[in-house]
Every structure is written in C-alpha cells, then in structure tokens.
Amino acid sequence: MHETAAALADARWPLAPPAEAGWLRELTADDGITGFMSPALPDAAWLLHSLYEHEVGPTDMSFDAYARAVRAGGGKDVIPGIDPAEVLDAPTGEHPGPRWRRLRWAELADRLGDPTVPEGRYPCHSSFPSIRPGTWPAGLRAPSEGHMDRPDWNRLVDLLAAHGPHGAETACLAYWSPLLQGADFDDPHLRAGVLADAKVLFDHPEEEKWTPSNLWARDLSWVVCTDYDLWATKVSGPRALVEALLADPEIEAVRVPWAA
Known part of the structure; x- marks a missing residue:
C-alpha cells in the first residue's frame, strides 16, 4: 500500500458519530453485526463478487x-x-x-x-x-467473502457517482462491521466523505482491503451492503441505478427476487 494513498484516505474520510448509523439501524431492524441489509429502495440488485x-x-x-x-x-x-x-x-x-x-x-x-x-x-x-x-x-x-475486490469497488463507485443525487460530490457515510476489525459492537465504526474520494477507502490504513460493510448517501437515496458472510454486495436504490448495474459490462449484477 502506498503511504500517500493511506494518508489521503484517512484525511478525506474522518470518523463520524456512531449515531449517524441510526437511520440504517431503524430501516433494517438489525444490529449490523455482519452489515445492515437494506430492503429495496424501491429496487435492488446484487453485485456478484469476482470469480477468476x-x-x-x-x-x-x-x-x-x-x-x-x-x-x-x-x-x-x-x-x-x-x-x-x-x-x-x-x-x-x-x-x-x-x-x-x-x-x-x-x-x-x-x-x-x-x-x-x-x-x-x-x-x-x-x-x-x-x-x-x-x-x-x-x-x-472463489469470490471474496465479506468484501469486494478493487476492480469491482472502483466500478461501483463510478456507477453510484453517475446516478447519485449530487454526482461525485454526493455526501456519504461508510460503516464497517465490528467483525472486520474486532471493534466494539456497541460503538459503530463510521466514516464520512464524498463519492469522489470513495475509491481511496480501499487503501485506508485501518480498513485496508476491507471495503465498507455499508455505504450510503446522506440523502438516503441508496444503500450498499456487503455482508460479512456473503459473496455478493446488495445495492438498494432508484430503478435507474439498479438498471445501470444490471446492464454494466464490467461487473456482474443480478436481481435476486427472494432477497430483494
């Protein structure tokens, strides 16, 4: 990992108050131990983690x-x-x-x-x-469990920015499951930033190689969930965003009706 990338990630994604996760906790009626799995908002697709x-x-x-x-x-x-x-x-x-x-x-x-x-x-x-x-x-x-690889993460960030309420400047929050780092289960680990800087989270010195368990827009228009136990990432949001994910040639996304 390059030191400059780590420093950039740390500077542009400072810690946020744990209470900021309250909306997601209420939406999912969950404790977020493996990630907060959002329902469709109003649509959802699953980004399947890369096989090689x-x-x-x-x-x-x-x-x-x-x-x-x-x-x-x-x-x-x-x-x-x-x-x-x-x-x-x-x-x-x-x-x-x-x-x-x-x-x-x-x-x-x-x-x-x-x-x-x-x-x-x-x-x-x-x-x-x-x-x-x-x-x-x-x-x-096999696909990675509980995190995306860098190519998938970067492409997802691009698609979110293309469909975000404020483009690349869409304000976001990122949450990591305590299972990823042995953190306090009662003290959610959150960081705040904008989509333009989201790719550097892959190189964050504290969360290196673990993409966020959740990433969501502050205006609550979309939520991303990478559950600790799964080989895929759920993206819940507007139908236009979901259709863009399904049509994208670089990633592989599918609808999973029983897990919408």
Missing part, C-alpha cells in the same frame, strides 16, 4: 490439497503450468495476475449445470452446489 480462472483452467486438485502439496515441497510440479505464487501469494482484493481472467458466475453456473444463484439462497459459499465444500478447484479463485 487461471489460463490452465480448473483442475482436479482442490485448493486445499494444492496448498498442502506445495507446503510439502511440490513447488511448480504440483500442477504443471501453474506457479504456486499465482495461487497462494496473490494479494487479497486485487486481480490475481496476467494469467487469470474474470469468469462470470453465469458462465461457471452454465458449465456446472447449476443456477447462478440457487433459489431461496443468498449468493455465498453455498452457491455452485456442484462444487462440494472443501473441493474448490485450484485453477479457480
């Missing part, structure tokens, strides 16, 4: 088995064509590297014969039921 596939493709070896084999001294011979550093040392929250491509959930679901999001479930570790727990292939990087 190595150019070698999915393998018959699970990620866990691969990591054990590498630690046992297997090195680059464990899976020919894959360098262990590409799988085990890729930075959290970043694109894994030049030999990886973004794999859309819909493409993987079609390949496996699974629904993109199983009916009645949230997008999470139980998605893609054809991949049994503990057997996620080493050639696939």
